[in-house]
Amino acid sequence: MPTARIWFSVLSLAVVWAPIASTSSQESIFERIRAEHQSLEKSSHREGIAPASLEPSSIESQPIDVKHYKLQIQLATELGAFSGTVTITGETTGPADSVDIDAQPNLNIDSVMLDGATPDFRRKSNRVVISFPNAFPAGRTFAIAIRYHSNPTGSLSNGTGMTWARHGPGSAPVMATHSEPFGAPLWYPCIDNPADKATAEVEITVPEGYQTASNGVLDRIQTNPDHTQTCFWREDSPLATYLLSVAATNYERIEDRYTALDGVTAMPLVYYVYPEHVDRAGPKLAVTGPAMKIYAELFGEYPFLGEKYGVAEFPFAGAMEHQTITGVSFSIMSSAGDARATLVHELSHHWWGDLVTMRTWDDIWLNEGFATYCEVLFFERFSNLDPGELMSRSYDDGQVDGALRGTVTAENLDRPFDDQGAIYRKGAWVLHMMRHILGDEKFFTTLRTYRERHAFSNASTKDFQEACEEQYGATLDWFFKQWIYAPSRPVYKVASDISGADAAGNYAVTLVIKQKQSHEIPGRDTSVYIMPLDLTIHYADGTSETRVVFNNARKQKFSLSTSKRPVDVGVDEGHWVLKKLKGS
Numbered sequence: 001m002p003t004a005r006i007w008f009s010v011l012s013l014a015v016v017w018a019p020i021a022s023t024s025s026q027e028s029i030f031e032r033i034r035a036e037h038q039s040l041e042k043s044s045h046r047e048g049i050a051p052a053s054l055e056p057s058s059i060e061s062q063p064i065d066v067k068h069y070k071l072q073i074q075l076a077t078e079l080g081a082f083s084g085t086v087t088i089t090g091e092t093t094g095p096a097d098s099v100d101i102d103a104q105p106n107l108n109i110d111s112v113m114l115d116g117a118t119p120d121f122r123r124k125s126n127r128v129v130i131s132f133p134n135a136f137p138a139g140r141t142f143a144i145a146i147r148y149h150s151n152p153t154g155s156l157s158n159g160t161g162m163t164w165a166r167h168g169p170g171s172a173p174v175m176a177t178h179s180e181p182f183g184a185p186l187w188y189p190c191i192d193n194p195a196d197k198a199t200a201e202v203e204i205t206v207p208e209g210y211q212t213a214s215n216g217v218l219d220r221i222q223t224n225p226d227h228t229q230t231c232f233w234r235e236d237s238p239l240a241t242y243l244l245s246v247a248a249t250n251y252e253r254i255e256d257r258y259t260a261l262d263g264v265t266a267m268p269l270v271y272y273v274y275p276e277h278v279d280r281a282g283p284k285l286a287v288t289g290p291a292m293k294i295y296a297e298l299f300g301e302y303p304f305l306g307e308k309y310g311v312a313e314f315p316f317a318g319a320m321e322h323q324t325i326t327g328v329s330f331s332i333m334s335s336a337g338d339a340r341a342t343l344v345h346e347l348s349h350h351w352w353g354d355l356v357t358m359r360t361w362d363d364i365w366l367n368e369g370f371a372t373y374c375e376v377l378f379f380e381r382f383s384n385l386d387p388g389e390l391m392s393r394s395y396d397d398g399q400v401d402g403a404l405r406g407t408v409t410a411e412n413l414d415r416p417f418d419d420q421g422a423i424y425r426k427g428a429w430v431l432h433m434m435r436h437i438l439g440d441e442k443f444f445t446t447l448r449t450y451r452e453r454h455a456f457s458n459a460s461t462k463d464f465q466e467a468c469e470e471q472y473g474a475t476l477d478w479f480f481k482q483w484i485y486a487p488s489r490p491v492y493k494v495a496s497d498i499s500g501a502d503a504a505g506n507y508a509v510t511l512v513i514k515q516k517q518s519h520e521i522p523g524r525d526t527s528v529y530i531m532p533l534d535l536t537i538h539y540a541d542g543t544s545e546t547r548v549v550f551n552n553a554r555k556q557k558f559s560l561s562t563s564k565r566p567v568d569v570g571v572d573e574g575h576w577v578l579k580k581l582k583g584s
Helices: 009-016 026-044 275-285 288-299 340-348 365-382 387-394 420-438 440-454 461-472 477-483
Strands: 064-075 082-092 096-102 108-114 121-124 127-136 141-150 161-167 172-178 198-207 211-214 217-223 228-239 246-249 252-259 266-273 309-314 325-329 356-358 457-459 491-498 507-515 531-539 544-551 555-562 566-571 580-582
Touching (some): 096 141, 108 127, 127 141, 252 288, 275 309, 356 440, 365 461, 420 461, 440 457, 461 477
Parallel strands (some): 266 309
Antiparallel strands (some): 064 082, 082 141, 161 172, 252 266
């Protein structure tokens, strides 16, 4: 087995803390972040990459609560060949006479056991329907063991599920999984409902000389008589089925560590990298520790401190936040760029997506919008960039009918990622706007409360709204209706007038704001956005001040009085609102 390379923190920080502003200009910084995020957004969950037979999994609920998965999987170097046994331990939450297990048609079911006996079962499209011998009452525990295999396909990659590829000068085989959103049943039978989280054991058998990467902690490695070895991984924190992961190849392992906020607890940072990419990957990955500290200070400590944080290079595009073992594309690891936006995005998912998982796929923005805004929070603190300027220049195309035109909520549960610009970037804008409405102290209190309330479980948009309302002190229906469930954005047309001084030496500033958008807002009679807007008054002496008005009409007039001579007035100059702004 290859020896781990220790990536000394002193050396890594020398690379990580090189100022981002050392590039040719501030403009290039914003452009670079924009390009990297958009590449991540487009490549991680591309539509049309899954097999035609892949159907959405267990969107509907069953009276079943899975407690634990024990997956014993054998990976072969023959393309497309793998086999395994999954043991599903669970409990009924209501009367049940059967259970549906998700298993795509590429999985051949060899046997099924229920509590040690052979039950009646049948294949039904992408399910295995297992009948209980007698109807189970609520609270009945059970164990289902399914032995299965997949025939060699000769295919290097189908874009999701289990993939084979080759890398490096010796064309070494690499085997890895990518399951979001519906790919888990392509490589192991499961109840593929994100709201049914469970702990897991993963035993991976591979040819000698391979290293494996999976969730949680590696307990031991067993050498077998047939020149294979079995790696025993254990994930003690509940996870959604799409977050389970295995990967294996001739990895070189880079090790670092993270010291928790208590200043005492240390946790391993472990990176599994193709040997030919170590020299480029090592400096990129060194950003993990500083980013983890930033997020821990904002949201609370890293959720899986008793396990690890790892990254495994894999043959898919983009990156994927498998719980405690993020998968990152070979193209990212081998590139000349620093990949900071990608790496911190995936790290932040361990709070938003892994610890707190969306309850249904229509709320995927609670994963991706949050992780996108975490990029902004990282660069704000790490590189001293203004968050409003960063949102405006790197996370908005400025177009009413552009990439952000859709609804933040995923309206097609069969294709939850079909409107990525809205889910990722408009979702981030939702958080940015809420931050301004609440103020920083209340906003980050909201995030910590939301995290604590739904840790190791699931949450919906309603749950997040309730956490926001507790800090706001009133209903926020008006905000969520227009930003989560309506498409597009407001279009403001602004006209201003500044009068001369009156007898008392005071000046009058008049501002007329018209809303010109035409799309409907669900639950609202008129297409009007309700938002506080910052008005910045610029004075002749070079100073300025910002006042806040509450805009809630299609046409609204605001009159402001000043004691100093104003020369101009601007609307939302701090870029706190997603909008299109037109002059008079």
